[in-house]
Amino acid sequence: MNRKIAVVGLGYVGLPVAVTFGNKHKVIGFDINESRIEELKNGYDRTNEVTDEKLKHTDIEYTSNSEDLKKADFIIIAVPTPIDKHNKPDLFPLIKASETVGKVITPDTIVVYESTVYPGATEEDCVPVLEKYSGLVCGKDFYVGYSPERINPGDKVHTFETITKVVSGQTPEVLDVVAEVYSSVVTAGVHKASSIKVAEAAKVIENTQRDVNIALMNELAIIFGKLDIDTNEVLKASGTKWNFLNFKPGLVGGHCIGVDPYYLTHKAQEVGHHPEVILAGRRINDNMAQYIASNVIKELLKQGLEVQGATVNVLGLTFKENCPDLRNTKVIHIIEELKEYGLKVTVNDVEADKTEAKKFFGLDLKDVNELETADVLLFAVPHKEYIDNVKEYLNLAKENGVLIDIKGNINSEDVQMNQKLWRL
Template sequence: MKLVVVGLGYVGLPLAVALARHFEVCGIDIDIRRIAELRDGQDRTGEIDAATLRESSLTYASDPADCPAADAYIVTVPTPIDAANRPDLGAVMSATRMVAKMIEPARRPVVIYESTVYPGVTEDLCGPEIETVSGLTRGRDFTLGYSPERINPGDREHTVDRIVKVIAGEDEATTDTLEAIYGKATSAGVFRAASIKAAEAAKAIENAQRDINIAFMNEITRIFGSIDLSVWDVLAAAGTKWNFLPFQPGLVGGHCIGVDPYYLSHLAEQLGHDPRVILAGRDTNDGMARWIAERIHDRAGKAGSALVLGLTFKENVPDLRNSKVADLIAGLTELGHIVTVHDPHADAAEATHEYGVTVDGDALDRQYDVVVLAVPHAAYLEMGDELAGLVAQDGLFADIKNGMPTLTGATRWTL
């Protein structure tokens, strides 16, 4: 069986490498620089190490013509939102048109989508687009399938070859094909969803559920903050109950949790339903960075020099997509603080391009009125009380994620 994986980012590359252990796989990415790096054994996302890349039989292409005809095409491109928080399906539809031109009907391939979408996109939008571009007929010349991605950047435990893969085809034979593919890739097995729409919906609610639970944590954090009560003290007590869910407050960014709920709310609004819970959670989480900036400013007592430690959306990964630390920086800047940013994992050029933020690699050689541990990278935690040395006399150390609860040598504030 020959496979083509379209999109070699955080989702596509680990999947392609896992599948290449069992099948002939060609990976396509329109980023020529990305393809060159992968051929040299370099993965800028940090998901696959150089040795694994060198040993893989995976082949690469930036031109679809360089990939052989396949029995399955797997689309793993991003599905972001636009400035109005509406689904942006541009990359998915572009990839769909690319695949449509690659299909050889004699092979009757299955086109599988892993990109997060709202229910109906695969069958009601992508399928017809393939037919329009290719002139082929769905069900006769090709079929559709869906298997939602569950990649968690930086997670070395729940990797693609160890997690249950939800699969669904437009018919039983197609679902059998998906099981033959993904069953080889993961040791955890597959779950055959009732339909493609059920599989699409499952992915949408997985991240929406996390978003809503974190929003509750953020809301109580703001309530308790008004009476100078640390939410971490409250959670330590509440966590002793056997069925208390261990969610934590914080900045909700990244390509999934901060984005996917808008796909679900978009569907709801199309159907005439007001998704109040979903959008309330999004509103709470999107406003958290600005609230934290105001609290830090109030605690500091005045505007001054500020060092923000960490810019990526989560710890120990280089992923800058939808990082809410950028909103925190903007909030501190608007309040008059002169902000310096440091992050050992972030790509400086990408930070400037995406957020207009300069990452200062020499930022740890001086003191600041306020030091904000925004992202608790291991490199920072290993510094221990040395972090207090970055704080000027009478300054403030703001520990957003409670990463340094035993810090001494500086006045510490946390949520």
Template sequence: MLPLSDHRIAVIGLGYVGLPLAVAFSQKYPVLGFDINKKRIDELKQGYDKTREVSEQILLNSPGLDFTTDAQLLSSCTVFIVTVPTPIDSYKKPNLVPLLDASRTIGRILKKGDVVVYESTVYPGCTEDDCVPVLEAESGLEYNKDFFCGYSPERINPGDKINTFTRIKKVTSGSTPEAARFVDELYASVVEAGTHLASSIKVAEASKAIENAQRDINISFVNELALIFDRMDIDTTEVLEAAGTKWNFLKYKPGLVGGHCIGVDPYYLAYKAESLGYYPQVILSGRRVNDTMGIFVANKLVKLLIRKGHKIEGSKVLILGITFKENCPDIRNTRVTDVYRELKDFGMNVEVYDPWASAEQVSTEYGISLIPKPAGRYEAVLLTVAHDVFQTLDFKDFVKTDSVIFDLKSILPKESVDSRL
């Protein structure tokens, strides 16, 4: 393999994961960022990042970084890092279409000595069982003789300006000992937090799968507690605050579990387990709890309205927030939509306000029209996302004296709300 300094890197997929990675590597290597979305590439060339992960100044002042939609230009690169989405389909099964399409694109221009590194979240074995055959078929080259692979699971936390790409320790791996050392040295050259070299690609893949499955299970536990304590008329937040005084208590909070990782990755692990004849109990039970939280929230709001004497059909409801997490424009797999649709099924007039989200994206992805600002008076306000801006709102401007305020994130003063999750 060539010395590190002689390599040119291609980053395939320029979303929340790929763009920060491309920027970081461009500080030391020439980097070509590739995406099939022409609008995205045009915006990046003009210094605009709709994900708000990278500033205009950085985009316009990174001489080692270029962007393209032309796959043929990738032929000048020697290292290909794949950061495309790996979603699930409507049946909760892995959707590998973007990953395999990216592999085909790379395979068509792959050369002897090239290295392909996958960052997209997958089940153990996916890189070598699903992606490598595509690379071989498209290129006519032989794996681990003519070209090599690696896997380094993404650990980007959207919206987090402290734990950024270079400050999060990276797991690395390679298809041969030499390839593994190369991949590890490549990432170590730009990641300040250091690296952890896994013994195999499968180990690295599995490490990513269990990271988010573990969080999903822990959140499902506190969500189930919320379901139980609701029947006991106990404030779950107060219970968690009390339990949290013990040094080893894990401080997870109940809520809607969406996003590109926690609500998706456990299904990848479960899919692989089932293909081997094992049907996971704990992982899928946690998923079932978390997937039903939207219905619980909607029904809880309806009960609160009934208690205050409101007619349900026709009631005007304001949902504050539709992104999957606070202070971030990411709407991928948001479960706020579950609440929205359940309330609409009750015949309620539901409006959604979120200054962080793109109205165009929300409309395209979910068929929901965001309002520019709260207008009129609402029978109920449901706070679903803990954006800082929501704590500065004056609720008196759009609620009635008998309105219901339901705070899912427990960020508002307890005395000002009717219920918390």
């Protein structure tokens, strides 16, 4: 493998990619965020995806100067692909990254996109930008490929090198080069997709499938709630069948499951198909925060507690457990709903960055020792710290308080006699 690799975008996806390649090759790591570059140069990763020890033993030239990308002939673009407030794909970061690369690309370079997109985006949206800013012709002077990211933030088992890598290329020859480059570090091996569009589609349906299955669990939880049946007990019983899928109800946020389906539905509608099942699942999952908040109010009333001015301790703000990522977290919607009802909400998160919480949501995260006993204790995100010390954290609810357990991690025997436990 004689390609010089560069990674554009050093976030939750790009940094693990760069570090893994940097263990065996010399890599250029580019990001427009200069403070991020300085932190990485000093051996610190604020996302907690890469340890200080791993950063120390990897050969990466960190830079925010795009001119340094000229030294590379295999450029991986791993920037966010979010949605806007109307749930439409926001390709702005991807287009800007393509502009940056287009301005410095040299002949015979292969540009590989890892960002999640709808089928066709690489060739229809990104290639014209690369051609415009480079003055080169794609397929003649330079080439593109697509290899969808499968990074799972906070997951230390399923990592970049241990997950099978789907790869695709503009031509069979380019595909072979892309496969060779990734095979040099991905121990799980690669899967050669027949086209870039197939690889794009494969990525976008991975999380769409999970989204729809979780939506089913959430709808079942709502039904079982009305029937006064414990959803956890139902799933435990059903799980004894060998082919029952192990999905659970909960909030669906983050940068993948709560976003990717909208990329697919956007493209589906563009070609004249209304994706009913996918959008129905999205509606259910997007409404779960409101459903949970309304049940907080119901449980307060059942306990004979005043709603106006009731106090709430929320444990966890990030979009998932054991991860500091606040992007597209749905916990904030529960908090906003409760505040609209007139409740006083205090939030703690042992993983989240306080500065980011303030910047994104205007929230002042409190340390555990700053929390007082409250009428409601809401276990929003089951970080390991909370689960390992659940009995201590239960003391943050009053003796006749309400316990809201979104992910079903509280054992009923740990609940005090006069407390009320509610969970999905």
